[in-house]
Amino acid sequence: MVNSRQTLLHYSITPLLLALAWIVFAQQLCAAETKIWEQFSGEKAFVHVQRLVDLGPHPAGSDAIEKARDYIEEQLRHSGWQVTRQAFTDDTPRGKVHFVNLIARFSADGNAASSSFLLSSHYDTKFFEAIRFVGANDGGSSTGLLLELARVIGQRPNVARKIELVFFDGEEAYENFSETDGLYGSRYFAKQLQADGAKQFRAGILFDMIGDRSLGITLPADSPAAIARDIFAAAEALKLRNYFSYLDRDLIDDHMPLNAIGIPTIDIIDFDYPWWHTASDTIDKISAQSLQITGSVALYYLSELALKH
Template sequence: MLFHFKNSHVFWSCLLTATLVLQGCGGNESHQQTTEVSMALVQAPTFQEDSAYHFVQKQVDFGPRVPNTSAHKACGDFLVKTLSEYGFEVTEQKFSPTTYDGKKLNARNIIGSFNPSATKRILLSSHWDSRPYADQDSIPSKQAVPAANDGASGVGVLLEIARVISTQPTKPNIGVDIIFFDAEDWGNSDVATDEYAGFCLGSQYWAANKHQPAYTAYFGILLDMVGAKGATFQKEGYSMQLAGEIVRNVWNIASLLGYSNYFIDTQGPAITDDHLPVNKVARIPMIDIIHTRQNNLAHTFFDQWHTSHDTMEQIDPQTLKAVGQTLLQVLYQEAEDTAL
């Protein structure tokens, strides 16, 4: 399997599993032929896209959430307060990683747990920090990235899920853990030589130092860049390799909900992201819902990725709705299965 860092060239590889038929390995598009599994969808609550959009806007209003800045601290405090208000048991995991370029960060992973005594747990996550420099601007800049999509969108979706769960008269009978990973986006694959090229510092720390030593989850779902207009979520390569059955289940539910124009039934590139340490070190099967563009080897992600233009203008409430409603349905399907 070839690595694809979030700011390097795209590499493709063929994942051989019993349910995949791949064509055109080695650089051509890889297609996936699947049969949609019929299932009865249980009643799930409604995901409010305007509320999720507000949560994205709230984060952006703090300014770029770069570690060691006042905006980062203020936004982190807001995330802790909001999860607590929605009845989640909150743990702040503070740590001090050293970046690839020698900077010491004041970082914290923020973990919110719903129904903490439940044995069956689902883990949902996104990173909440901003990239410290806009290296993908037409003229690379030392200006920090606003990070509306690459960071805030996933957090906004998860805050709305927390709000929705908290308002239901009948709560799902499973545990839900929301982790906002910090220090994800301070890497450089052109310079850093470690396995993650300086990225994913928060998820690496959590995977090796879980907030509860014996913590485990049935499965996990990572959100990354899930708010852009016209977003497409291909089946990310490592997710298929490490947790393919979960990918197929989530994409099937999205299709049954009418979101197959977002959740594309196509094999995508393998992306080094926060789900990798969760899979490889914490040993929890986690998939990555991440915006990647089809048939575009030069530009894998959305146009404003790692630029100063990753602003609220790029965020579409309908994309947030597609992702958030799908996740709520996944949670309530799992709760129904547990009740049977």
């Protein structure tokens, strides 16, 4: 009686163990085959945006932007990136202001591959005296997106080594965009790159205002044509083409100083945003799905087109 029960147990457990082993094996197989653009989480990016908005207004030089920097750095390190602070002081219409760009590289020695791809966003919020401006979309959305891109790309060292991330300070002008107001961080970054000479980037993407829950990316008219074509192709491949179109004009943004020194850089931006530079640019205007759309198209573009060879 005892023997037969043991036998019964033996025969009933073996197939179960085999099935379990197969499930574990199949899951590993699946993980290896998961496409990089499917690993982007709009929800995770949204959480970052929420955290930045929770800091309140964080214009350049404020105490709050120092907290934003700490948060960004902590997240980047957690994803395996090494962060350098590029600090400088510049004259503004409100006097001298301290700015800090955050530059993240993946390789152990802190130097990205000689010909790498630049992904960027500004993380400052525009200074307003009269309103409480938290920049959920303008400053927050693209920073949250870039942090989630860092997590996904960081899981693939071979891809990550070809990429450098830059979080620009001081994108916003105090008065009006001019040669001496606005784009403080990207102008300084470009100037330093030129002075260094050796480092060259093959191309770049700037993300700005990509979280609008009613998303419609409007690529500026002067976007580098080859990159724009590939972004459209990536969107098409993911059946997201209807979210992407051309704007009928150019835009002043952090991509300009990069293009000016010969790094073809596209501005992925949704400039059709009713709450732009108002107190209503708040988290309720942002959706995880919009972040997901931009993030997955960017990852498809990078892995299947820009960095394919």
